[in-house]
Amino acid sequence: MKHPIQEEEQKERLRTRVHASPAAAASALAGEIRQLIERNRAAGRPTVLGLATGSTPVPLYRELIRLHREEGLSFRDVTTFNLDEYYGVPRTHPESYWRFMHEQLFAHIDIAPERVHVPDGMVPRERVFADCQAYEEKIRQAGGLDLQILGIGRTGHIGFNEPGSGRESRTRLVTLDAMTRHDAARDFLGEENVPRHAITMGVGTILEARRIVLMAWGRAKATIVAEAIEGPVRESLPASFLQGHAAVEVHLDEAAAGELTRFRYPWLVGRVEWTPATTLRAVTWLSATLGKPLLKLVDADYSEHGLADLLTERGSAYGVNIEAFNRLQHTITGWPGGKPGTDDTNRPERAEPAVKRVIVFSPEPSDDVVGMGGSLRRLVDQGHEVTIVYLTSGSFGVSDEEAAAAAELIAETAAHGGDAAGESFIAQVRQQLQAKKAGQIDPPEVRRLKGLLRRGEAREALQVCGVATGRARFLDLPFYENGRYRQFHIGEADVRAVAAVLTEIQPHQVFATGYSGDPGSVAAVGFEILTRAFANAANASWRAGCRVWLYRDMKGPWDPAEIRMAVPLSPVELAQKLQAIYRHKSQRSQRPISSGQPREFWQQAEAHNRALADTYDKLGLAEYEALEAFQLWPVR
Ligand code: F6R
Numbered sequence: 001m002k003h004p005i006q007e008e009e010q011k012e013r014l015r016t017r018v019h020a021s022p023a024a025a026a027s028a029l030a031g032e033i034r035q036l037i038e039r040n041r042a043a044g045r046p047t048v049l050g051l052a053t054g055s056t057p058v059p060l061y062r063e064l065i066r067l068h069r070e071e072g073l074s075f076r077d078v079t080t081f082n083l084d085e086y087y088g089v090p091r092t093h094p095e096s097y098w099r100f101m102h103e104q105l106f107a108h109i110d111i112a113p114e115r116v117h118v119p120d121g122m123v124p125r126e127r128v129f130a131d132c133q134a135y136e137e138k139i140r141q142a143g144g145l146d147l148q149i150l151g152i153g154r155t156g157h158i159g160f161n162e163p164g165s166g167r168e169s170r171t172r173l174v175t176l177d178a179m180t181r182h183d184a185a186r187d188f189l190g191e192e193n194v195p196r197h198a199i200t201m202g203v204g205t206i207l208e209a210r211r212i213v214l215m216a217w218g219r220a221k222a223t224i225v226a227e228a229i230e231g232p233v234r235e236s237l238p239a240s241f242l243q244g245h246a247a248v249e250v251h252l253d254e255a256a257a258g259e260l261t262r263f264r265y266p267w268l269v270g271r272v273e274w275t276p277a278t279t280l281r282a283v284t285w286l287s288a289t290l291g292k293p294l295l296k297l298v299d300a301d302y303s304e305h306g307l308a309d310l311l312t313e314r315g316s317a318y319g320v321n322i323e324a325f326n327r328l329q330h331t332i333t334g335w336p337g338g339k340p341g342t343d344d345t346n347r348p349e350r351a352e353p354a355v356k357r358v359i360v361f362s363p364e365p366s367d368d369v370v371g372m373g374g375s376l377r378r379l380v381d382q383g384h385e386v387t388i389v390y391l392t393s394g395s396f397g398v399s400d401e402e403a404a405a406a407a408e409l410i411a412e413t414a415a416h417g418g419d420a421a422g423e424s425f426i427a428q429v430r431q432q433l434q435a436k437k438a439g440q441i442d443p444p445e446v447r448r449l450k451g452l453l454r455r456g457e458a459r460e461a462l463q464v465c466g467v468a469t470g471r472a473r474f475l476d477l478p479f480y481e482n483g484r485y486r487q488f489h490i491g492e493a494d495v496r497a498v499a500a501v502l503t504e505i506q507p508h509q510v511f512a513t514g515y516s517g518d519p520g521s522v523a524a525v526g527f528e529i530l531t532r533a534f535a536n537a538a539n540a541s542w543r544a545g546c547r548v549w550l551y552r553d554m555k556g557p558w559d560p561a562e563i564r565m566a567v568p569l570s571p572v573e574l575a576q577k578l579q580a581i582y583r584h585k586s587q588r589s590q591r592p593i594s595s596g597q598p599r600e601f602w603q604q605a606e607a608h609n610r611a612l613a614d615t616y617d618k619l620g621l622a623e624y625e626a627l628e629a630f631q632l633w634p635v636r
Contacts, residue, residue, distance in 0.1 A: 014248050462580075
């Protein structure tokens with residue numbers, strides 16, 4: 001019997017290029033766009049580009065701006081058509097795609113304003129149809145799109161063609177999918193502010209472009225990307241329609257490519273070099289696929305599921321099973337900071353020094369307890385010197401409602417206590433909140449109050465974890481204070497602030513998160529800053545003795561083969577962890593959640609920790625209530 005996936009003739013039905021980073025992909029693509037523009041110019045033709053918004057194309061636009069500024073690339077004869085625009089959102093709105101494009105690209109290059117086209121989100125309902133037809137007509141008159149740039153949504157949408165959009169669909173008014181609106185909630189500072197409709201080019205319109213480039217970064221996109229590239233063409237996944245186009249190229253970073261068969265299950269598509277890491281992946285995959293614990297796998301299981309090679313190389317299933325079992329068994333420890341005075345040969349962390357200096361970096365104030373609340377408690381209980389460093393204030397995650405309620409209380413307290421300075425601060429907050437329009441970025445005093453609310457929650461959560469609140473540091477990094485979602489720019493001051501903490505504490509252990517996530521996210525930006533701070537410290541005396549452990553956000557399941565340390569949580573410890581997460585009151589839903597909506601974040605954390613315990617159990621390891629897990633960085 002062959003594994004069903006193996007019977008498909010060819011896995012990747014779209015030409016796919018995998019890059020080391022989004023920046024590397026952006027630089028390759030910008031170079032191609034430059035060639036296209038210059039070739040057309042030499043032939044006396046303008047260039048017509050179809051453009052996308054969102055976080056994905058931002059690195060590309062930055063690189064195009066650089067080519068313009070530093071290498072003289074001109075856009076004077078370039079015409080652009082954007083894919084889509086939110087309906088009912090005026091150009092001036094901070095989240096309008098018109099404004100996004102101007103801020104991210106058009107304002108920084110020499111494109112002629114009359115050559116820029118973005119669908120009009122404010123056209124009255126009765127004129128929408130005619131307006132959409134006119135948009136298509138303009139594309140035709142411009143000679144059609146030379147190149148269409150696309151991102152992909154987690155629903156598999158391209159443009160705003162959500163699941164159910166037809167292959168022949170044209171530019172039209174559409175309703176946004178619930179997941180898409182949820183994903184846009186942070187940009188709009190609350191899901192209730194996200195528009196319900198948008199105007200988008202149709203799938204048919206997109207497919208008429210002469211060339212199409214689809215880009216995707218980060219682990220959160222990996223599953224949908226693999227389905228679009230390797231799965232059947234279907235309306236439920238509009239990006240799969242690209243398979244019918246003759247000139248499509250998909251550009252991915254390694255994280256977004258992670259679920260493609262050639263990386264995830266390489267033994268199904270060709271010869272594999274059997275390193276310990278790939279062996280472990282294959283064996284855990286085989287066990288999960290067959291629903292059999294590791295130690296019960298037999299030769300026939302291997303040979304019938306594309307792993308005959310591995311068997312030939314290693315002789316028999318027996319040895320491979322034992323080795324995989326032991327490797328996973330050795331990831332389990334109740335001593336995340338190492339167990340003093342023991343032989344640590346087969347333990348994830350070193351026994352010495354018995355008391356370690358530990359830094360836990362938390363990009364936003366709840367990431368620490370969500371990702372590692374149980375292990376945090378153990379580190380402290382086991383006597384390590386733990387410092388929790390909150391990189392950002394997390395103020396964007398607090399609703400205006402919540403801030404207004406807090407302002408009322410503080411106003412009364414200040415008046416009661418005769419605190420004039422407090423009264424004047426809170427009067428400013430109230431006035432700014434009243435003047436604030438939906439979706440507008442918070443003025444400074446409102447930000448400050450919201451940030452302080454999150455500090456309070458973080459301290460409460462730490463207390464529940466048994467961690468003294470004096471161990472917390474709040475860096476309020478400038479990239480966040482001066483930015484907004486998707487528009488973060490790392491500055492020297494960010495790196496300096498993190499480097500200063502590292503130099504001061506000289507840690508033996510660092511816990512961090514944000515690796516391989518959506519590069520536009522706060523967590524990923526925080527991780528980039530940490531990476532740079534570490535690069536600066538490459539020669540510091542403490543660096544060689546410092547291990548960096550990565551805890552995970554809740555985006556997608558763990559591949560057990562990636563885990564280097566798994567910390568069990570007893571039922572009591574799990575309950576404590578959830579209580580700690582629950583203290584982040586501003587992060588809970590503000591209203592009751594109707595079914596079909598995403599679950600509360602503390603419930604998701606619980607589900608993840610339980611699911612991992614279940615995975616270990618099914619592989620035939622011990623059965624725990626819940627597990628927190630860590631990778632070792634650099635990831636090997
Ligand atoms: C944007 C667009 C969308 C995005 C997609 C991915 O114009 O049409 O299809 O490309 O939602 O969004 P990001 O890049 O923000 O993950």
